[in-house]
Amino acid sequence: MPQYFGQLHTNEAPWSILGAVQGIQQDERHILFKCGDACLRVSVLASNLIRVRMTATGEFLTRRSWAVAQADEQWSIVPFEVREKAEAIEITTEQLCIVVSRNPCRIQCFDSAGQPFAQDADLGMGWRTGAVAGWKQIEADEHFYGFGEPTGLLDQRSKVRTNWTSDALDYGIMTDSMYQTIPFFIALRPGLGYGFFFNTTFWSRFDLGAEQPGVWRMETQGSELDYYIIYGPEPAKILQTYTQLTGQMPLPPRWALGYHQCRWSYESQDVVRKLADEFRQRYIPCDVIHLDIDYMNGYRVFTWSPKRFAHPQELIKELQQDGFKVVTIVDPGVKYEPEADYKVFDEGLKNDYFIRNTNGQLFHGYVWPDKAVFPDFLRPEVQSWWESWQNSLTDIGVAGIWNDMNEPALDDRPFGDPGNKVSFPLDALQGPTDEKTTHAETHNLYGLMMAQASYQAAKKSRPTERSFILTRSGYAGIQRWSAVWTGDNQSLWEHLEMSLPMLCNLGLSGVGFVGADIGGFAGNATAELFARWMQVGILYPLMRGHSALTTAQHEPWVFGDRIEKICREYIELRYQLLPYIYTLFWQAATTGSPILRPLLYDFPNDPKTHTLADQVMLGSSILAAPIYRPGVEHRAVYLPEGCWYDWWSGDTFTGPTHILAHATLERMPLYVRAGAIIPMAPVMQYTDERPVDQMRLRIWRGKGEFTLYEDDGHTFEYQTGAFCTTTYQVITQGQQTIVEISAREGNFAPATREIIVELVGVDEQRFIDDGTAQQLIFNNSQ
Numbered sequence: 001m002p003q004y005f006g007q008l009h010t011n012e013a014p015w016s017i018l019g020a021v022q023g024i025q026q027d028e029r030h031i032l033f034k035c036g037d038a039c040l041r042v043s044v045l046a047s048n049l050i051r052v053r054m055t056a057t058g059e060f061l062t063r064r065s066w067a068v069a070q071a072d073e074q075w076s077i078v079p080f081e082v083r084e085k086a087e088a089i090e091i092t093t094e095q096l097c098i099v100v101s102r103n104p105c106r107i108q109c110f111d112s113a114g115q116p117f118a119q120d121a122d123l124g125m126g127w128r129t130g131a132v133a134g135w136k137q138i139e140a141d142e143h144f145y146g147f148g149e150p151t152g153l154l155d156q157r158s159k160v161r162t163n164w165t166s167d168a169l170d171y172g173i174m175t176d177s178m179y180q181t182i183p184f185f186i187a188l189r190p191g192l193g194y195g196f197f198f199n200t201t202f203w204s205r206f207d208l209g210a211e212q213p214g215v216w217r218m219e220t221q222g223s224e225l226d227y228y229i230i231y232g233p234e235p236a237k238i239l240q241t242y243t244q245l246t247g248q249m250p251l252p253p254r255w256a257l258g259y260h261q262c263r264w265s266y267e268s269q270d271v272v273r274k275l276a277d278e279f280r281q282r283y284i285p286c287d288v289i290h291l292d293i294d295y296m297n298g299y300r301v302f303t304w305s306p307k308r309f310a311h312p313q314e315l316i317k318e319l320q321q322d323g324f325k326v327v328t329i330v331d332p333g334v335k336y337e338p339e340a341d342y343k344v345f346d347e348g349l350k351n352d353y354f355i356r357n358t359n360g361q362l363f364h365g366y367v368w369p370d371k372a373v374f375p376d377f378l379r380p381e382v383q384s385w386w387e388s389w390q391n392s393l394t395d396i397g398v399a400g401i402w403n404d405m406n407e408p409a410l411d412d413r414p415f416g417d418p419g420n421k422v423s424f425p426l427d428a429l430q431g432p433t434d435e436k437t438t439h440a441e442t443h444n445l446y447g448l449m450m451a452q453a454s455y456q457a458a459k460k461s462r463p464t465e466r467s468f469i470l471t472r473s474g475y476a477g478i479q480r481w482s483a484v485w486t487g488d489n490q491s492l493w494e495h496l497e498m499s500l501p502m503l504c505n506l507g508l509s510g511v512g513f514v515g516a517d518i519g520g521f522a523g524n525a526t527a528e529l530f531a532r533w534m535q536v537g538i539l540y541p542l543m544r545g546h547s548a549l550t551t552a553q554h555e556p557w558v559f560g561d562r563i564e565k566i567c568r569e570y571i572e573l574r575y576q577l578l579p580y581i582y583t584l585f586w587q588a589a590t591t592g593s594p595i596l597r598p599l600l601y602d603f604p605n606d607p608k609t610h611t612l613a614d615q616v617m618l619g620s621s622i623l624a625a626p627i628y629r630p631g632v633e634h635r636a637v638y639l640p641e642g643c644w645y646d647w648w649s650g651d652t653f654t655g656p657t658h659i660l661a662h663a664t665l666e667r668m669p670l671y672v673r674a675g676a677i678i679p680m681a682p683v684m685q686y687t688d689e690r691p692v693d694q695m696r697l698r699i700w701r702g703k704g705e706f707t708l709y710e711d712d713g714h715t716f717e718y719q720t721g722a723f724c725t726t727t728y729q730v731i732t733q734g735q736q737t738i739v740e741i742s743a744r745e746g747n748f749a750p751a752t753r754e755i756i757v758e759l760v761g762v763d764e765q766r767f768i769d770d771g772t773a774q775q776l777i778f779n780n781s782q
């Protein structure tokens with residue numbers, strides 16, 4: 001175990017427990033309960049959102065929260081009523097009732113039907129030296145999701161989830177701390193769901209009934225208990241409010257939704273050029289090539305290898321002409337190199353931007369460039385300085401930045417030796433002068449702050465262009481700055497399977513733009529695994545293939561003709577689906593809805609979906625049931641209530657039902673709901689190869705509606721109204737199906753195009769889209 005973890009969690013002294021309410025004070029937003037020296041404060045921020053804080057000393061910290069985007073005073077005042085009764089005080093909003101019992105002081109919440117949730121268990125709230133905790137009841141049939149990127153299956157009930165960002169190298173189903181720390185979850189049972197955000201950046205932990213079945217416990221090494229409860233009851237409502245609280249993701253450029261190819265490493269500019277040619281010659285669509293650490297000179301961040309990448313600007317230009325964007329990896333560890341004219345180090349040292357030990361000496365660890373020092377990204381001046389260096393990449397045309405190793409990952413001896421992963425000393429000071437605090441409080445923020453610096457740098461360097469930032473580590477709110485990938489997975493069937501619940505849980509943690517390395521990072525994929533993984537990869541919001549140094553090559557063509565054909569067909573399908581997927585990104589950016597999601601998101605009242613981890617939905621219309629075992633060509637598929645169509649054959653099924661899907665290696669089972677409307681673009685070799693001159697609306701009989709979102713795909717003009725939406729509705733009545741297309745709304749005019757309305761299995765009709773309303777009538781028996 002890394003040495004610091006021992007220090008983090010050794011105190012087993014008995015808890016002091018919050019006692020009786022002795023006095024109450026109230027203002028327009030807060031209700032304060034005095035309980036001896038301790039006190040509890042309930043703040044009503046919205047009719048479905050309350051914040052609860054408890055402190056043993058009676059003094060609340062006055063500092064801002066590092067993660068919350070909308071502070072208490074930024075929520076508009078909502079009405080609530082406080083009723084003082086003999087046993088308890090009742091706080092009622094339009095949607096909830098919060099009951100605080102007087103003796104002992106405990107909290108319970110009720111929905112408008114009187115169903116309890118988030119109820120304190122016997123112990124309620126407590127503290128001991130260096131830690132605070134709270135205990136709550138687990139209701140019958142309650143399940144727990146979110147927590148960032150937990151490994152294992154979807155539901156985390158009866159697990160322990162530790163919130164401490166870690167380089168989770170070699171992770172598996174039992175791994176606890178991961179790269180991302182998101183102390184947020186959704187608790188769901190039929191008819192009732194609520195969100196819970198534990199507002200602490202210190203080491204914290206959720207025990208979801210592992211120690212005591214029926215009770216879940218939160219604990220943090222911060223000095224006060226501070227949490228938000230978000231009433232749903234649906235996950236969609238919870239995520240909408242949660243992303244209002246922690247921030248919404250900006251729309252990425254459309255090219256970032258295409259296929260990304262990565263490897264550690266494409267080691268020279270010639271290799272990169274050849275790779276790009278290979279894609280174009282084989283007609284396999286691809287938008288992005290990632291450059292891993294070997295583009296640098298001796299792993300010095302913000303340098304280029306003079307031998308292998310002698311002319312990066314020319315390379316990037318040539319690739320651009322061929323429709324490729326370049327993303328470069330950026331690690332936080334700056335090579336410790338005094339008197340070597342390495343400017344990044346020299347400037348950082350001169351301006352005192354690197355983190356120091358409490359004795360004043362520079363803290364160092366060992367990473368790729370060997371001995372390295374680490375910028376304190378919490379300080380605005382360090383962020384600006386980092387921005388200026390990052391601009392040295394974007395100024396020569398680098399289109400996106402991939403932030404890695406920012407947990408931060410480091411060893412206590414030369415990297416590559418059997419090292420010992422360490423964390424910074426917990427007492428090392430970080431942050432701006434007036435907000436200095438210890439690493440114990442800021443550890444979980446390192447990746448978040450680096451991503452913020454990176455996003456802001458990209459925006460400053462190209463103010464009108466959207467950027468693509470990718471990060472391995474982050475904290476709650478990371479969706480504001482960056483996409484996330486699930487780090488170093490392995491080329492194993494189990495990891496293919498686990499990518500679905502991991503990405504779904506990220507989506508349920510408010511992080512929409514997520515992906516796992518297709519083919520697996522460590523190890524060698526078999527041809528069959530690679531084909532199945534590429535199929536699943538089209539569902540990942542971030543679709544990136546990647547593989548590690550010393551592993552076999554993992555490009556789409558290396559496994560022979562049959563696999564290449566499968567890869568091409570599925571990557572093409574991804575590109576065809578881009579109008580649909582781009583609209584899902586817009587939904588995610590405006591409502592917090594996950595792009596890739598578990599079935600429980602759309603069917604929260606169907607208990608069968610609550611533990612279903614091996615099927616997913618891409619938006620609310622497409623259901624996928626991937627194959628994730630070798631040699632398997634059949635699998636059971638659960639179709640919830642409603643009528644469903646097989647994407648490939650058009651066969652219909654009436655849910656709720658289980659079916660046996662047949663899936664040769666060429667087929668990933670895909671289904672659509674009756675009434676689904678899926679806009680599809682022509683295949684292109686990269687997203688902006690040409691304007692969409694023809695759009696196919698695939699429509700399945702039934703009743704449904706879809707609002708397509710469009711804008712220029714790369715600037716920020718959508719933020720000032722340059723976008724448009726078109727609402728399509730379908731209804732089948734007797735022998736007729738009617739498709740209504742509303743007039744286009746908004747200030748953006750897409751290129752002139754032909755629309756083909758395909759009523760699947762029936763017929764198709766075409767028209768030239770001039771943005772006016774249309775009605776098309778199909779005779780179902782045609």
Ligand code: GLC
Nearest residue numbers: 264292293329404472487488
């Ligand atoms: C880390 C990253 C991986 C990258 C490698 C080399 O292991 O997670 O994606 O390829 O470092 O930079």
